[in-house]
Amino acid sequence: MAIPLKYNTGNLGARRVSMLLTILGIGVINAVMLSMLALWHGVKTTTVASGSPTDLIVLRESAETELSSWVTREASEIMRTIPGIARDATERPLVSPELVILFKLPRRDSGKGSNVTVRGLTPVGVEMRAVKLVEGRMFNPGTSEVVVAKRIRDRFANTSVGDTFRFGATDYRVVGVFDAGGTAFDSEIWADESFLGQSRKRTAYSSVLVRPVDAAASKAVIDTIRNDNRLKLLVKTERKYYEEQTTGLFGIIILVGLVTVFMVIAAVLGTMNTMFSAIAGRTRELGTMRALGFKRRAILLSVVIESALVSLLGGLAGVLLALPVNAISTGTTNFRTFSEIAFNFRVDGAVALTGIVIAVVAGVAGGLLPAISAARMPITKALREV
Amino acid sequence: MKYAKLIRRNLFRNKLRSFLMIVLMGAIFFLIAALIQILDAFDNFDTGGAGDRLVVQSAFSLAQMLPYAHEQKLQQIPGVVGVAKSQWLGGYYKERRNTFAILTLDADKVSALFPEMNVNPDEMTEFVRDRRGALVGQDLMERFHWKLGERITLHREIFPFDPELTVRGVVHNNVLASVLYLHQDYFNEALKWNRVGTFWLKVRDRNEMPAISQQVDAMFKNSEDPTETFTEKEFNRQFVNMMGNVKVLFGTISLCSIFMTVLLAAITMSMAARERVTEVAVLKAIGFGRRLILGLMLTEFVITTLVGWAAGVGFAALIFGSVDMAKVTMGFLPRLHVAGSTAAICGAAAIVVGLVAGGLPSMKSANLRVVDGLRKVV
Numbered sequence: 001m002a003i004p005l006k007y008n009t010g011n012l013g014a015r016r017v018s019m020l021l022t023i024l025g026i027g028v029i030n031a032v033m034l035s036m037l038a039l040w041h042g043v044k045t046t047t048v049a050s051g052s053p054t055d056l057i058v059l060r061e062s063a064e065t066e067l068s069s070w071v072t073r074e075a076s077e078i079m080r081t082i083p084g085i086a087r088d089a090t091e092r093p094l095v096s097p098e099l100v101i102l103f104k105l106p107r108r109d110s111g112k113g114s115n116v117t118v119r120g121l122t123p124v125g126v127e128m129r130a131v132k133l134v135e136g137r138m139f140n141p142g143t144s145e146v147v148v149a150k151r152i153r154d155r156f157a158n159t160s161v162g163d164t165f166r167f168g169a170t171d172y173r174v175v176g177v178f179d180a181g182g183t184a185f186d187s188e189i190w191a192d193e194s195f196l197g198q199s200r201k202r203t204a205y206s207s208v209l210v211r212p213v214d215a216a217a218s219k220a221v222i223d224t225i226r227n228d229n230r231l232k233l234l235v236k237t238e239r240k241y242y243e244e245q246t247t248g249l250f251g252i253i254i255l256v257g258l259v260t261v262f263m264v265i266a267a268v269l270g271t272m273n274t275m276f277s278a279i280a281g282r283t284r285e286l287g288t289m290r291a292l293g294f295k296r297r298a299i300l301l302s303v304v305i306e307s308a309l310v311s312l313l314g315g316l317a318g319v320l321l322a323l324p325v326n327a328i329s330t331g332t333t334n335f336r337t338f339s340e341i342a343f344n345f346r347v348d349g350a351v352a353l354t355g356i357v358i359a360v361v362a363g364v365a366g367g368l369l370p371a372i373s374a375a376r377m378p379i380t381k382a383l384r385e386v
Numbered sequence: 387m388k389y390a391k392l393i394r395r396n397l398f399r400n401k402l403r404s405f406l407m408i409v410l411m412g413a414i415f416f417l418i419a420a421l422i423q424i425l426d427a428f429d430n431f432d433t434g435g436a437g438d439r440l441v442v443q444s445a446f447s448l449a450q451m452l453p454y455a456h457e458q459k460l461q462q463i464p465g466v467v468g469v470a471k472s473q474w475l476g477g478y479y480k481e482r483r484n485t486f487a488i489l490t491l492d493a494d495k496v497s498a499l500f501p502e503m504n505v506n507p508d509e510m511t512e513f514v515r516d517r518r519g520a521l522v523g524q525d526l527m528e529r530f531h532w533k534l535g536e537r538i539t540l541h542r543e544i545f546p547f548d549p550e551l552t553v554r555g556v557v558h559n560n561v562l563a564s565v566l567y568l569h570q571d572y573f574n575e576a577l578k579w580n581r582v583g584t585f586w587l588k589v590r591d592r593n594e595m596p597a598i599s600q601q602v603d604a605m606f607k608n609s610e611d612p613t614e615t616f617t618e619k620e621f622n623r624q625f626v627n628m629m630g631n632v633k634v635l636f637g638t639i640s641l642c643s644i645f646m647t648v649l650l651a652a653i654t655m656s657m658a659a660r661e662r663v664t665e666v667a668v669l670k671a672i673g674f675g676r677r678l679i680l681g682l683m684l685t686e687f688v689i690t691t692l693v694g695w696a697a698g699v700g701f702a703a704l705i706f707g708s709v710d711m712a713k714v715t716m717g718f719l720p721r722l723h724v725a726g727s728t729a730a731i732c733g734a735a736a737i738v739v740g741l742v743a744g745g746l747p748s749m750k751s752a753n754l755r756v757v758d759g760l761r762k763v764v
Binding site for chain 2: 017018021022024025028029031032060061063064065067068102103104110112113114115167168250251254255258259262265266269270272273274276277280281330331332333339
């Protein structure tokens with residue numbers, strides 16, 4: 001017969017202070033681990049989730065990033081005529097030639113310069129990348145007006161609506177702030193393509209974004225672009241492009257891995273120690289239960305369950321502790337492109353669940369050894385214990 | 387000390403508990419030591435040069451290249467004894483996961499400007515002579531089993547240029563062990579841009595560096611390509627800044643880890659104290675004072691945390707000493723070690739953990755009334 005669960009919950013209550021400390025301790029471990037997972041999740045969202053799975057990005061053959069790519073104006077014109085490309089309400093083909101340049105701008109906090117991606121867009125491009133304006137308005141074509149992602153506005157000086165910032169010999173006027181829903185565009189400043197090209201003396205585009213009518217057309221469009229010898233261009237879905245960008249974030253992967261591993265070790269050792277102490281405090285009780293006829297297996301299971309219970313509570317406490325992390329927005333540099341990417345720590349259901357599952361698994365692992373030693377105790381010896 | 391035996395016996399009272407405690411502390415101090423050393427390595431990235439170099443880059447951004455024409459003007463600045471052009475290429479060998487640092491340099495300037503590369507003079511001569519030659523860091527040589535004279539093709543990352551190279555020399559420098567250098571001329575020949583990312587200046591007198599920096603930036607201020615000049619140290623530091631607020635992140639992780647250790651240690655220590663209530667009562671009954679009891683228990687707890695500290699930091703020193711982190715992380719992290727200051731910081735933290743976590747249980751024991759203690763059945 002199994003020992004009732006009530007025995008375990010009762011035990012948690014009996015040693016209130018030490019249990020609370022354990023739960024809090026495991027909670028902190030779990031919170032640190034969750035923050036790491038949230039960091040990675042946030043970075044992944046800003047990169048991978050940025051790209052549309054259907055839109056196609058066209059780059060120079062062999063270019064790995066938009067920054068190192070260029071597409072001539074002629075090539076862009078040719079692409080407008082490819083069959084299978086979607087059109088907007090006014091019958092304009094959804095082909096967006098874009099110019100991507102890095103601006104080194106001072107950060108708000110330190111005043112130190114960091115590279116911000118500035119994307120020059122045509123009206124069609126703005127239409128294709130539907131972002132939400134949270135303040136001000138969209139820039140007017142042909143002017144020095146720009147719109148700034150909210151996260152960039154928060155991190156860089158002189159980028160609020162109404163501000164003017166200088167780069168090179170040109171002053172740019174901020175007229176709006178947008179929110180791109182946590183994607184890579186949240187790390188960008190958008191400007192008018194032709195104005196940006198003129199002021200930075202660029203004659204070619206960096207990339208062209210193309211929207212096919214549907215999946216079947218997508219394949220045809222890809223083939224057409226690939227097989228056109230005049231173009232010599234590379235085409236892939238935008239999603240794939242952003243997936244490839246994560247390789248520049250090796251450092252974050254190392255950090256997340258390192259810290260998570262150590263937190264798991266700490267969680268296992270922590271529960272192990274508490275459980276050893278917990279059973280040591282009731283040796284006689286356990287001996288009595290054995291004498292009453294509970295099997296070794298029942299004792300083992302009971303201790304493991306108790307340990308899992310403690311970890312579960314610790315895991316939940318960790319989620320609570322980690323929730324404020326959710327709001328933190330920070331930035332790092334993608335070392336493949338040397339451009340700043342801003343991201344949020346994201347603690348969502350999946351991250352929280354992963355954290356709790358890891359905590360419980362660590363709890364079971366940590367409870368196993370104490371459970372075995374509890375189950376193995378000879379009855380006579382246990383009963384004699386003071 | 388006559389109480390040493392008492393403390394020792396108490397430490398070994400519950401061997402398993404002490405052992406687990408020590409392992410836990412060890413793991414946490416290993417992590418903290420590693421974090422501190424990584425941060426330190428990034429902060430003090432240093433190739434071991436003489437500190438006599440300035441780096442000139444575009445004031446717009448690193449990605450913006452500067453015209454070759456700047457070189458001649460830089461050379462004419464009094465106090466500048468050498469100028470070399472350098473460009474970050476990036477790229478990989480065969481597969482994307484074999485990504486490492488690839489840079490161009492003016493080959494004929496390498497030995498004068500970067501003596502710390504420690505290239506064999508004969509190999510250097512070969513490298514300078516061969517336009518498609520490469521200088522390769524020692525770890526890369528080992529990792530890909532390259533030999534001198536071997537022909538290799540690298541895959542492009544940024545520029546439309548796949549370098550086809552011959553390994554001509556080995557760079558013997560721990561910090562540059564995963565870097566490959568090729569001729570700036572070869573790169574420029576392929577692209578015909580006559581532009582380059584950075585100019586490296588060697589100055590005659592380090593005291594003149596601030597003045598020369600200002601002079602350079604003033605010189606190009608109104609040109610199409612204004613510059614920003616850094617000392618080599620500042621130049622390297624901007625990459626740390628680019629990573630974002632690593633310091634705050636690492637600091638928070640370390641503090642949380644310590645806080646958590648305090649909590650878990652407190653549980654263990656209160657267990658340890660509770661177990662021997664009767665014993666403490668007896669000690670008090672035979673005349674041990676409050677302070678003495680408090681001192682004995684705290685000493686015991688601090689010894690536990692210090693052993694954990696020694697285990698963690700010692701293990702870190704052992705690992706970093708025997709495993710080359712630069713190789714394991716493919717050049718992302720430099721070779722790590724455990725500095726004395728890091729060990730000291732962790733040691734101080736260990737003492738604090740022992741005192742804070744052991745404080746309450748020790749105080750409780752010290753203030754115990756003899757009758758209560760003797761009456762209690764544990």
